[in-house]
Amino acid sequence: MDSDASVFLIGFMGCGKSTVGKYLADQLGYHYIDTDEVIVERCHQSIPDIFNESGEGYFRDQETLALCQVPLKQHVIATGGGIIEREQNRSYLSDQVVVYLKTEWETIVSRLQGDQARPIWQDSKRDKQHLYYQREKLYQQTSQIVVTTDDKSIGAIVHEIITKF
Ligand code: S3P
Numbered sequence: 001m002d003s004d005a006s007v008f009l010i011g012f013m014g015c016g017k018s019t020v021g022k023y024l025a026d027q028l029g030y031h032y033i034d035t036d037e038v039i040v041e042r043c044h045q046s047i048p049d050i051f052n053e054s055g056e057g058y059f060r061d062q063e064t065l066a067l068c069q070v071p072l073k074q075h076v077i078a079t080g081g082g083i084i085e086r087e088q089n090r091s092y093l094s095d096q097v098v099v100y101l102k103t104e105w106e107t108i109v110s111r112l113q114g115d116q117a118r119p120i121w122q123d124s125k126r127d128k129q130h131l132y133y134q135r136e137k138l139y140q141q142t143s144q145i146v147v148t149t150d151d152k153s154i155g156a157i158v159h160e161i162i163t164k165f
Contacts, residue, residue: 008096008097012103015149020149024161072096097145098142098143099161
């Protein structure tokens, strides 16, 4: 890989992108960015408020904008779980270093129990397990490196990512 290329983390909600991303950035001496945080700062609203007031389509537009504006050198970028939904985003990511944090459905369910911050997870009309399996294929297609996270410490996950570069 380009020796100081930014690293993008992808994976379903609850796979640990933020926690792993911060630790990985620290180990590499890179800066850390979370695309959700970029959106919240730009819109001056929480993610649930953006979904409620402006809808998912608006959020996805903001997400694409945030993705295309992050620095491509010396950053670790945690993306939102739905980043791979748009073809445009997948195509953009195909030129970047992308790590998929693969996590079993059962682990996701236990980690996100009681979560209030994720509108898609809370939406009772959506079949989240179906979404998980639909997205799983897209995460695989969009990444060059896959690391499973179930039952592993953050240190072990980060070590595995670094050895796979
Ligand atoms: C979403 C995941 C969230 C956030 C938004 C939508 C999704 O990010 O971008 O709530 O569609 O899966 P995390 O994956 O960090 O929870």
